[in-house]
Amino acid sequence: MEILMSIVIGALFASSVYLMLSKSLLRIIIGTGLLSHGAHLLIITMGGLKRGAAPLLGEKAASYVDPLPQALILTAIVISFGVTALFLVLAYRAYQELGTDNMDEMRGNEAND
Amino acid sequence: MSLLHLAIFSPFLMAILVPFFYKGLRSIHTGWFVLILPILLFTYFIGFLPVTRHNQAVEKSFDWIPSLGIRFTAYVDGLGLLFALLITGIGSLVVLYSIFYLSKEKESLHNFYVYLLLFMGAMLGVVLSDNLITLYMFWELTSISSFLLIAYWYDRERSRYGALKSMLLTVFGGLSMLGGILLLSIMGDTFSIRELVSQAGELNGHPLFLLALILILLGAFTKSAQFPFYIWLPDAMEAPTPVSAYLHSATMVKAGIYLVARLSPIFAFSSYWFWIVGAIGIFTMFWGSFNAVKQTDLKGILAFSTVSQLGLIMSLLGAGAAALHFDSLNDNIYIAAIVAAVFHLINHATFKGSLFMVVGIIDHETGTRDIRKLGGLLSFMPITFTIAVIGAFSMAGLPPFNGFLSKEMFFTGMIQLLDLDILNLQTWGLLFPVLAWVGSIFTFIYSMMFVFKTFSGKYQPEKLEKKPHEAPIGMLISPIILAALVILFGLFPNLLSYTLIQPAAAAIVPSLVAPGEQLPVHISHWHGVTPELMMTIGVVAVGILMYVTLNKWIKLYTLFPGKVTLNALYDTSLYAAERGSYTLTKAYMNGFIRTYLVYIFVFFIGILGFTMWTQNALTIDKSNLAPIGVYEIVLVIIIAAGIFTILFAKSRLTSIIALGAVGYTVSLFFVIFRAPDLALTQLVIETVSVALFLLCFYHLPKLNRHEERMGFKLGNVIISVGVGAVITLMSISSHSNKMFDSIANYYIANTYKEAAGKNMVNVILVDFRGFDTLFEISVLAIAGLGIFGLIKLRLAKKGEEADEN
Known part of the structure; x- marks a missing residue:
């Protein structure tokens, strides 16, 4: 399972990097979304999969899965949402102000070189 | 903290007050307030004379950075005191002069005096520190204040150029010096100069010794404008004339001399020291005077003259190093060279200071410093003329002025090198007196040019901006005092010999002076008909002949091609460095965020791949794998489909929905992986995210590929597959290598x-x-x-x- 998940994670990362390297703003944002999915799965896979019950004491199980990666991911999910939201608004504003979503046309101001 | 430390810091404290004087009391020239301080300090340091004249010293110390063994030890001995008196004495005169030189209406005086006080404090710190780290700190502070003062009229392009040049060269030397200081402290395990001096014998054989020597000398030579680093000094003449008189002739440029003198006891026994200091010094002396003759700007003449005179003092210190090769004081003729160096140091400060002030007066009253426009000023400025004659004749080495005495002693020092049968002097030693003599001839010529091209000859009123007249009395006081000292020291040199010169010279060669003993320092005017006297007569005779025929041979200077000068080298290398770094930065910082991402990703692949390879992390442990169920396979297929849809989607809506699908699948994975909280959160967040995407959907642009080329795509594919592969390997490796137990x-x-x-x-x-x-x-x-x-x-x-x- 871990090896299969590793391959899935690799695929998520590869596709997100590919999207982030493209020139279109929207594809870059989608790329960051995929990247965070990949990162979350990576963290939980690193902690080991299905080694016991859900980390709830009410289960009264002999062993529980590692709760620490889950706490980390929970934080990460919320943060990645914040980032996605900010990116979206930024992209929207950039598109409005600059009239383009092409990263090549959004180079730093030449006059400041 | 002691009164001595307070004296060193007092200029800094005064500098804080200067802006308030300037703002609060506009009607009074700020210089009057500043003037009080150097006078007070001068009288304070005079009080140390009775101590140092018996070769004693005063030491006050407090911990600065105890953990690094750095103490601020203020140490006043003969050498330090001589410099402290020069700094405060000339400082007082310069401040007085500047009051009349700089108009209180037009100039930003608060800047000027803050920089000047900054320099004064820094310079006092340099000459009164026993700890090399504090010395270095103050040393760099003098470079910075010099930079600020040269750029005082910062709206002039030449000022900025000169300031930058002096900064680059002196700070380069300063950093080299820091390297030398650190090497010294590694060898001797202390930063204290006196402790290092006491271990001089052991240091001499150390493998790092030569490197430390060269690095320290780089610092001294850049600061004291020795060949080939002298090029900053002529450009530093863009500073206001009081600054040139103070920093760039009397004090700051002598910091290098001070350093060489101060560290002589450590290094002087080495023959490298003798050869480098002596040869560079004598060549600088010749080269400076040779170049001074072709200058047309009065300050230019004085700048090259300063370079030459600094070389003269440097060569004497080099020759004096020979003194250490003899054990006893008796018949040790090389001590004469050290005494001459100290004596000439004082003399140079007096006559060069007065000459700079004369130039300031001429510039102020006529509006030009160009000797081609000047002439016939004698009848307008008799007092200035008298001062100029005294200063210039002393510089040329004519009796009865002090320059004559020290020039004779300089010749003595150079001639005596011929008798030396150590240090391989037999072969090249002859060059020392020859260069000294030729350099002195040129010194004589430019001194005459300075006086007669300005004050005699044809008066050309049409070329002058204003009608010349004698300077106001306030501006004349300082040069008159200096000129009076020139005559006084010329007639009665022994006023100085046991008060200032002997203690300073004794500090340069401490190993030769037993406690209670004194160096023999007696300066006399007449030694009989000696080779030195014949050399002086030769200088005067040839000098007059060459001055008269100046117009015939001055064209020789044009034979030197302008493109192979040191200045051209400096300009070209600076330009090349600027262009080179600009081109280099331009080449990789091209403004595309995508390019930067590529750097990051490639680096990521490289560094992680390399680490995993070298650490043997690429193992697969199949023993402890979780089983794969049917659900998981279905979910993996859904994710794969989602990824493909996103990558190849033509419409925005499709990609957003596919992204949502991937997100929901991830939350199902969380369910399978026993993470109910994650699954719930992911569901909520994914729903909100998709809603947000759809909300913005209306405003966002069409999904445009911007006509990506195949090559572009291929590069991206390679990088992204690389990142994916590294992540997969990392994930497998983290599963297979458990270094320690979970903290869960x-x-x-x-x-x-x-x-x-x-x-x-x-x-x-x-x-x-x-x-x-x-x-x-x-x-x-x-x-x-x-x-x-x-x-x-x-x-x-x-x-x-x-x-x-």
Whole structure:
């Protein structure tokens, strides 16, 4: 399972990097979304999969899965949402102000070189 | 902290007050307030004379950085005191002069005096520090204040050029010196100069010794404008004339001399020291005077003259190093060279200071310093002329002025080198007196040019900006005092010999002076008909002949091609460095964010791949794998389909929905992986995210590929597959290599006991790691504010536009 998940994670990362390297703003944002999915799965896979019950004491199980990666991911999910939201608004504003979503046309101001 | 430390720091404290004087009391020239300080300091340092004249010293110390063994030890001995008196004495005269030179209406006096006081304090710190680190700190501070003073008229292009040049060269030397200081402290395990001097014998054989010697000399030579680093000094003449008189002739440029003198006891026994200091010094002496003759700017003449005179003192210190090769004081004729160096140091400060002030007066009263425009000023400025004659004749080495005496002693020092049968002097030694003599001839010529091209000859009123007249009395006081000293020291040199010269010379060669003993320093005018006297007569005779025929041979200078000078080398290399770094930066910082991402990703692949390869992390442990169920396979297929859809989608809507599908699948994975909280959160967040995407959908641009070329795509594919592969390998490796046990058991065991909660993830978030969660919320709040700001910004702008319409 871990090896299969590793391959899935690799695929998520590869596709997100590919999207982030493209020139279109929207594809870059989608790329960051995929990247965070990949990162979350990576963290939980690193902690080991299905080694016991859900980390709830009410289960009264002999062993529980590692709760620490889950706490980390929970934080990460919320943060990645914040980032996605900010990116979206930024992209929207950039598109409005600059009239383009092409990263090549959004180079730093030449006059400041 | 002691009174001595306070004296060193007092200029800095005064500098803080200067702006208040300037703002508060505009009607009084700020210089009058500043003047009090150097006079007070001068009288304070005079009080040390009775101590140092018996070769005693005063030492006050406090810890500065004890953990590094750095103490601020203020140490006043003969050498330090001589410099302190020069700094405060000439400083007083220069401040007095500047009061009349700089108009209080037009100039920003607060800047000027702050920089000047900064320099004064820094210079006192250099010459009164026993600790090499404090010395270095003050040393760099003098470079900085010199930079600020040269650039005082910063709206002039030449000023900025000169300031930058002096900064680059002196700071380069300063950094080299720091390297030398650190090497010294490694060898001797101390930063104290006196402790290093006491270990001089052991240091001499150390493998780092030669490197330390060269690095320290680089510092001294750049500061004291020795060949080939002298090129900054002529350009430093863009500074106001009082600054040139003070920093660039009397004090700061002598810091290098001071350093060589101060460290002589450590290094002088080495033959490298003798050869480098002596040869560079004598060549600089010749080269400076040779170049001074072709200058047309009075300050240019004086600048090259300063270079030459500094070389003269340097060569004497080099020759004096020979003294250490003899054990006793008896018949040790090489001490004469050290005495001559100290004596000439004083003399140079007096006559060169007065000459600079004369140039300032001429510039001030006629509006030019160009000797081609000047002439016949004698009848307008008799007093200035008298001062100029005294200063210039002393510089030329004519009796009865002090320059004559030290020039004779200089010749003595150079001739005596011929008798030396050590240090391989037999072969090249003859060059020393020859260069000294030729250099002195040129010195004589430019001294005559300085006086007669300005004051005699044809008066050319049409070329002058104003009608010349004698300077106001205030401007004349300082040069008159200096000129009086020139005559006084010329007639009665022994006023100085046991008060100032002997203690300073004794500090340069401490190993030769037994306690209670004194160096034999008696300066006399007449030694009989000696080779030195014949040399002086030769200088005068040839000098007069060459001055008269100046117009015939001055064209020889044009034979030197302008492109192969040191200045051209400096300009070209500076330009090349600027262009080179600009081109290099331009080449990789091209403004495309994508390019930067590529750097990051390639680096990521490289560094992680390399590390995993070298650490043998690429192992697969199949023993402890979780089983794969049917659900998982279905979910993996859904994710794969989602990824493909996103990558090849033509429409925005399709990609957004595919992204949502991947997100929901991930939450199903969380369910399978026994993470109910994650699954719930992911579901909620994914729903909101998709909603947000759809909300923005209307405003966002069409999904445009921007006609990406195949090559572009291929590069991206390679990089992204590389990143994916590295991540996969990393993930497998992290599963296969468990370096230590999980810390999860602590949370499992303590969740109920410590926090009385049953949901471990929740307890970790709000209890064990509560602050993390708090910061996470702060990040969200910041993102929220950012979003709000971005939207609001637009509204405000539209509102403005509406108002304008």
